Amino acid sequence: xxxxxxxxxxxxxxxxxxxxxxxxxxxxxxxxxxxxxxxxxxxxxxxxxxxxxxxxxxxxxxxxxxxxxxxxxxxxxxxxxxxxxxxxxxxxxxxxxxxxxxxxxxxxxxxxxxxxxxxxxxxxxxxxxxxxxxxxxxxxxxxxxxxxxxxxxxxxxxxxxxxxxxxxxxxxxxxxxxxxxxxxxxxxxxxxxxxxxxxxxxxxxxxxxxxxxxxxxxxxxxxxxxxxxxxxxxxxxxxxxxxxxxxxxxxxxxxxx
Amino acid sequence: xxxxxxxxxxxxxxxxxxxxxxxxxxxxxxxxxxxxxxxxxxxxxxxxxxxxxxxxxxxxxxxxxxxxxxxxxxxxxxxxxxxxxxxxxxxxxxxxxxxxxxxxxxxxxxxxxxxxxxxxxxxxxxxxxxxxxxxxxxxxxxxxxxxxxxxxxxxxxxxxxxxxxxxxxxxxxxxxxxxxxxxxxxxxxxxxxxxxxxxxxxxxxxxxxxxxxxxxxxxxxxxxxxxxxxxxxxxxxxxxxx
Numbered sequence: 001x002x003x004x005x006x007x008x009x010x011x012x013x014x015x016x017x018x019x020x021x022x023x024x025x026x027x028x029x030x031x032x033x034x035x036x037x038x039x040x041x042x043x044x045x046x047x048x049x050x051x052x053x054x055x056x057x058x059x060x061x062x063x064x065x066x067x068x069x070x071x072x073x074x075x076x077x078x079x080x081x082x083x084x085x086x087x088x089x090x091x092x093x094x095x096x097x098x099x100x101x102x103x104x105x106x107x108x109x110x111x112x113x114x115x116x117x118x119x120x121x122x123x124x125x126x127x128x129x130x131x132x133x134x135x136x137x138x139x140x141x142x143x144x145x146x147x148x149x150x151x152x153x154x155x156x157x158x159x160x161x162x163x164x165x166x167x168x169x170x171x172x173x174x175x176x177x178x179x180x181x182x183x184x185x186x187x188x189x190x191x192x193x194x195x196x197x198x199x200x201x202x203x204x205x206x207x208x209x210x211x212x213x214x215x216x217x218x219x220x221x222x223x224x225x226x227x228x229x230x231x232x233x234x235x236x237x238x239x240x241x242x243x244x245x246x247x248x249x250x251x252x253x254x255x256x257x
Numbered sequence: 258x259x260x261x262x263x264x265x266x267x268x269x270x271x272x273x274x275x276x277x278x279x280x281x282x283x284x285x286x287x288x289x290x291x292x293x294x295x296x297x298x299x300x301x302x303x304x305x306x307x308x309x310x311x312x313x314x315x316x317x318x319x320x321x322x323x324x325x326x327x328x329x330x331x332x333x334x335x336x337x338x339x340x341x342x343x344x345x346x347x348x349x350x351x352x353x354x355x356x357x358x359x360x361x362x363x364x365x366x367x368x369x370x371x372x373x374x375x376x377x378x379x380x381x382x383x384x385x386x387x388x389x390x391x392x393x394x395x396x397x398x399x400x401x402x403x404x405x406x407x408x409x410x411x412x413x414x415x416x417x418x419x420x421x422x423x424x425x426x427x428x429x430x431x432x433x434x435x436x437x438x439x440x441x442x443x444x445x446x447x448x449x450x451x452x453x454x455x456x457x458x459x460x461x462x463x464x465x466x467x468x469x470x471x472x473x474x475x476x477x478x479x480x481x482x483x484x485x486x487x488x489x490x491x492x493x494x495x496x497x498x499x
Contacts, residue, residue: 139298
């Protein structure tokens with residue numbers, strides 16, 4: 001179980017996260033919903049150790065009780081957290097197989113490399129035919145599969161996904177959202193940041209609403225999907241007027257918890 | 258009969274053995290919003306790059322306002338009135354938002370000094386970046402960088418605007434605002450070609466769409482008709498999302 005509490009992050013004077021608390025269990029998909037600029041990517045980066053919380057705060061990030069804030073990013077991977085960053089961050093000049101092999105570099109993953117590769121290829125059968133292909137010659141959807149596959153190769157307990165459906169054609173997007181429950185069934189917890197709120201809530205168990213760096217609501221996916229305030233603010237149920245730079249104010253969502 | 262704003266005739270572009278755009282032909286009328294859709298890797302961005310001059314066609318020709326532009330450099334094509342945004346944003350990171358837009362203004366309108374600053378501020382406000390004019394482009398979030406690119410493209414006062422996944426990554430509420438903005442641009446007289454995977458945007462904005470698959474055009478027509486075609490559902494939409 002991943003547990004976060006009191007997490008505050010600032011970039012210079014700009015507060016990106018303020019006192020965020022959440023948890024993700026094993027075999028659970030948890031969706032984070034919020035406008036652009038609300039702090040979703042920062043949250044994932046802070047869990048992965050890529051940005052640090054404000055000093056003199058009581059931030060806690062724990063995985064099965066173990067303090068992750070004391071660890072470097074590569075040690076956090078060893079501990080069982082894998083991040084698939086926005087924009088994927090895979091090695092374009094390497095083959096699919098090489099990218100996947102690098103994912104298994106973590107010590108915790110090395111003994112299970114073969115099994116994990118089998119799991120990845122079962123989830124994304126297309127990759128089996130493409131193992132020898134250079135990633136630079138692949139389409140956006142195929143690259144996303146490689147990125148998720150590489151993260152799974154590190155045998156994570158918790159998978160962090162930052163906008164995995166961005167730029168994917170509808171058909172590939174559908175395939176991706178069908179793969180996530182199967183990853184959950186393999187014993188992995190998933191923390192999912194997505195703008196595709198409808199599809200996210202369809203596969204998620206629970207969700208949190210984040211606005212200008214604060215958690216303003218939480219609930220089961222079903223409760224969130226049927227909450228009128230959530231529908232208005234996040235699901236595009238009505239033509240609400242929001243200021244174009246979303247910033248969070250006026251985006252509703254309070255009382256959604 | 259009036260002349261189309263843009264005519265693409267039998268255009269082909271290959272990268273080594275991969276034919277990215279294969280014998281593509283279409284025309285765009287003034288005031289139209291044309292959706293260019295298709296699977297990842299089907300050649301949509303390559304087609305935009307051929308129109309904007311970032312890539313040269315191997316064969317075929319492109320005319321803008323009746324004039325051949327196939328052999329022109331990208332900056333000449335921009336001056337003729339074709340503005341664009343990029344799927345992977347290309348802003349000037351070390352410069353402020355206002356300076357980024359002024360760079361666009363200098364390119365075509367040759368506005369300088371206070372009038373350029375005033376115009377740049379107005380363009381930034383139009384795309385929702387008011388209050389951020391003084392920030393460097395590198396400090397912006399990804400979405401705000403995309404907004405900045407649009408302001409810079411609009412600074413050219415283009416007749417034709419090419420949007421490459423400009424609405425990707427917006428949540429549903431932001432998407433409503435983004436769609437309203439694109440609609441307002443058309444009302445101001447712009448013609449727009451948009452590459453987009455967000456079907457809600459295609460359905461609510463486009464008069465017509467062209468579907469590409471493996472470099473070829475597999476459908477061209479009214480949005481509702483095209484999206485119901487079997488081949489389009491199979492190659493692009495998938496059964497569940499149709």
